[in-house]
Amino acid sequence: MFYGKFIFTKFIVVSIFLTPILAEWNTRDYIRREHSLTKPYQGSGMSVPYWDFLGSTIVTSNYVRLTPDLQSKSGAIWNTVPCHTRNWELQVQFKVHGRGKDLFGDGFAIWYTRDRMQHGPVFGSKDYFHGLAIVLDTYSNHNGAHNHQHPYISAMINNGTLHYDHDRDGTHTQLAGCEAKFRNFNHDTHLSIVYRDDTLIVSTDLEGKNAWKECLKVENVLLPTGYFFGASATTGDLSDNHDIIAIKMYELDLLESQNKHEDRSNIIPSAASFEAPRDRVEDSKPAMSGVKTFLYMMFVAIVIIVIVVLGIMWYQKRQEHSRKRLY
Incomplete structure (x- = not known):
């Protein structure tokens, strides 16, 4: 009898200590299927449950290709179900690859926005959007003042203005x-976007180590519920294959400090701080070619010679006129 009580007591103690650990693990176990995209992609016919496609997007058995490695292509994939989860994590398995070694572009973006399925100039989606964009920019056009190399990952919050x-x-x-x-990795690359307690954290696993490396963390970011997840990509004069392998959305537990009854559907997307703005530097004018330089210098020389000749002629006439007056 005593042995049985001892076992029961030990079980209770172990459970108490393990509960917080298991709860932390389980926050990443609650996947929301209606916001996720995993193999096999196709449902009945050519449709994919919970997702719509736009532009050049094609679906294969191994990936969803937003753009092929061809010029002037644009494609997108959009979730059909609005997200009403307050705390969430979006894990994106992707691959960007192409023939270009030094020149390639343009890149793709992961979206959480009010409006979906709208083609536009921002990596295949609309400008002046409402919500969040995580931009994976591969093309550096060397305009303005930059202090980073490409490819480059950045976050943008927009209220439509x-x-x-x-x-x-x-x-x-x-x-x-x-x-x-x-x-151009031989293995798939991964991106994690965590939005929890008004904090945005973006991390990467680019080396296949199954470990996240933090890219950016921004606090005091306000995003409403009821927006849509999406991904879009574009190519221009330069190109790449932009492939989405999987999108997995996890619902994260509310913190004790968060009011679970708060209505966040009408929040205006905003952030308390931005990176320090950089002075806009206009592109420098291209240097003239050797032929243009030669012609320009020749023109200047001719103008100078003409001015000198006219000056000499004027001086000689004046001297001649002065001699006539003396006689």
């Missing part, structure tokens, strides 16, 4: 960012 300045790589509206060499 901000313009994504593609010519300046969005550096004037980003919250934060990091360099991330994610192209």
Whole structure:
């Protein structure tokens, strides 16, 4: 009898100590299928449950290709179900690859926005959006003042009034960012976007180590519930294959400090701070070619010679007129 009580007591004690650990693990176990995209992709016919496609997007048995490695392509994939979860994590398994070694582009973006299925200039989706964009930019056009290399990952919050300045790589509206060499790996690469307790954390696993490396962390970020997840990509004069392998959305537990009855559907997307703005530097004028330089110098020389000749002629006439007056 005593032995039985001892076993029961030991079980209770172990359970008490293990409960917080298991609870922490389980926060990543609650996957929301209606916001996730995993193999096999197809449902009945050519449709994919919970997802719509736009532009050049194609679905294969191994990946969803937003753009092929061809010029001037644009594609997107959008979740059909709005997300009403307050704390969430989105894990994206992707692959960006192409023939380009030194020149490639343009990149892709992961979205949590009010409007879906709207084509536009920001990596295949609309500008002046409402919500969150995580931009994975592969193309550096060397315009303006940059202090980073490409590829580059950045976060942007928009309330519908901000313009994504593609010519300046969005550096004037980003919250934060990091360099991330994610192209042309033989293995798949991973991105984690965590939004919890008004804090945004973006992490990467680019080396296949099954360990997240933090890219950026921004506090005091407000995002409403009821927006849509999506991904879009675009190519221009340069190109890449932009492949989505899987999207998994996890519902995270509310913290004790969070009011579970709070209505967050009407919150205006905002962030308390941005990276320090950089002065906009206009592109320097291209240097003239050797032929243009030669012609320009020749023109200047001719003008000088003409002025000198006219000056001499004027001086000689004046001298001649002076001699006539003396006689």
